[in-house]
Amino acid sequence: MNAEIIAIGSELLTPYFQDTNSLFLTEKLNHLGVTVDFKTVVGDNREHLTAAARVAVGRASIIIFMGGLGPTEDDLTRECVAAALDREIHRDPTLVTELYKRFAALRRRMPENNERQAEVIDGAVVLPNSRGSAPGQWLEIEHDGAPRMVMLLPGPPHEIKPMFEEQCMPLLRERVPRQCIATRVLKVAMMGESACDERIAPIYQRYADVQTTILAGAGDIQLRLTARADTQEAAQERVDELAGALEDALDDAVYSTAGESLEQIVGYYLQMRGATIAVAESCTGGLLGQRLSSISGSSRYFLGGAIVYSDEMKTLFANVPPMLISQHGAVSREVAAALAEGIREECRATIGVGITGIAGPSGGTDQKPVGLVYHAVADGKRTNVVERHYMGDRDRIRRWATQQALDMVRRAMM
């Protein structure tokens, strides 16, 4: 079965806003075995919206309209969908009463315009909205002899998500032919996308029945595997088999097999070992600390550390000898190591991390170009330093650098 998702709102046709609900809906639909074949964005325009609705009914079995259900003259979804389906619209007296009650409870007078929100397409089932005033609608129709499921849902993410999950999914589950789908996600640190693909393509190409999607970020790759089969067990077996083969091929570059982020995995390891961590960041300026502390409960293992942007701070907070800096330069293997060792001792942490580099776009030289970063991890017994040359802009270089540092901590704890 296939679906079309139609996002309605003139703001979605400006350079500033983007529909993101469709990603959520697509994931839910895919889990039922429904593929999304079309996505359309259309403005608050009667003619355009009616035309888009007519096109959709002609090409998809499941059609989801999002937005345009508010009380203003601009909210046209109800009437345009009705027109496209050649149906009448009526004002539902129960809904009208509920709207007035809602306003009365807030001790506000309801503008008469608001009654528009009680308009229902003939034959539609009303979907109550627990988070807002615009109810949704569910319709089943026939078009040229083929069945169609049509949904009108509100636009705000916190309204559409519970409505779709709690009310539409059960209806869809009863009507969409049952399919068995299994998924797995592997996450890989610090490999280039093409290097990763080169290593794994010969493997996943042997699994024609498993869909493999590669998503690449800065030093972070997600491999998403999806299989369909007649039984849940058969589907699960196929993704598990491929996941196992990919894990073997990628070895310890795989850091997660259950969807966790790298900072989460590092947190698990640290807690498991009863260890603590402290950081001294130069070019990343706080990004590593921010990532470590983005995990709720990270205070159990993340002590804190220092942002040592200037040379004086490197000495003040991480006891890096000024001589070492003048001798090797602030961006050097030696200073990275001294930062990791110094911050570890200062904070009495199990693990100390140091990062120093040139994030650009200015500040690079021939010997020390933009993108050069040294990362160090010290555990009291040994200090591991890695030199890397990153490509890309300031933001991307800083993301790669923190990813490398987190990956080194992970490997040190393995």
Next chain:
Amino acid sequence: MNAEIIAIGSELLTPYFQDTNSLFLTEKLNHLGVTVDFKTVVGDNREHLTAAARVAVGRASIIIFMGGLGPTEDDLTRECVAAALDREIHRDPTLVTELYKRFAALRRRMPENNERQAEVIDGAVVLPNSRGSAPGQWLEIEHDGAPRMVMLLPGPPHEIKPMFEEQCMPLLRERVPRQCIATRVLKVAMMGESACDERIAPIYQRYADVQTTILAGAGDIQLRLTARADTQEAAQERVDELAGALEDALDDAVYSTAGESLEQIVGYYLQMRGATIAVAESCTGGLLGQRLSSISGSSRYFLGGAIVYSDEMKTLFANVPPMLISQHGAVSREVAAALAEGIREECRATIGVGITGIAGPSGGTDQKPVGLVYHAVADGKRTNVVERHYMGDRDRIRRWATQQALDMVRRAMM
């Protein structure tokens, strides 16, 4: 004139990828006075793509296809657009030669399949691709007596952007009736969206000819003003007039009138005053440092600071007396002030900033709920502390907190 943008690629119909090129194209088209009326996403499917192209030709004057120009069997844009326009396709011998030359230069054998990239729709102008192997195409046709401009462009952002800007924009400028458009952006810190709108709606509603768009982030609001008129001067006058009226109404909540970020503005002020800054962050864990250091050249005023996630770190790096913490709690007005004053003295900075709070989701109590944050700015003469209660998840609370701290620094330097 109106446009439709069609993004092609099955990956854009998964939960993982989203077309972002259309935002860039929309901005460029808007500058010519062209509105985007429809956006469509369609997969690598012959029937679907041809149908989508037919629909687009029926409803838009400018039609931009993105993606599906590669050499594989999945790349169907050329043939499907040709089919929808009832045109033939031919292999361009010059392009074929260029493709072979390209491969020869890389000392690689060209797969024969690759010749597909030299296929050109009859009547199309070839748009050379300086960043990749797939050339674009530009076509002018008539549909039911109305003129249509049709573009086939590559999908990767670093290929489509220069091609559109350098080759399509000049062609469009010659053909789209000239309009005069002026824009202004005002940025506002630490106001709620509805509070801001309440204050300014009576003003911008008087300027029916200026389009006002409000974009709200965590403690950050952008007001985008656009006016069209017969002359550039007239358009500019209208946006400038409204911008002036909005600035008067919002007073010093407006931090930028030329598009700068808050961290950039804070950087300008600090440099202008020859001042330096150091931070001591508890609940934001490095995010404030990360934002300050995200600006290239920030090392001129940002010294660094400390991530004082544990109580011991607050004492170690910012000299907060342990007694003060045990007496008032780590999340308190007193500790925030001590952090700002302590880090300022330790780092010998002009300005010291302290943040302490409860980012959640765990760790809240009745007296100190999740979302409670204290922000302090010390300049040696006085220390200003602000208490705030934020709503939302961990990430959002931390963004609001850093925004508040940056805004306090801005106001201290004004």
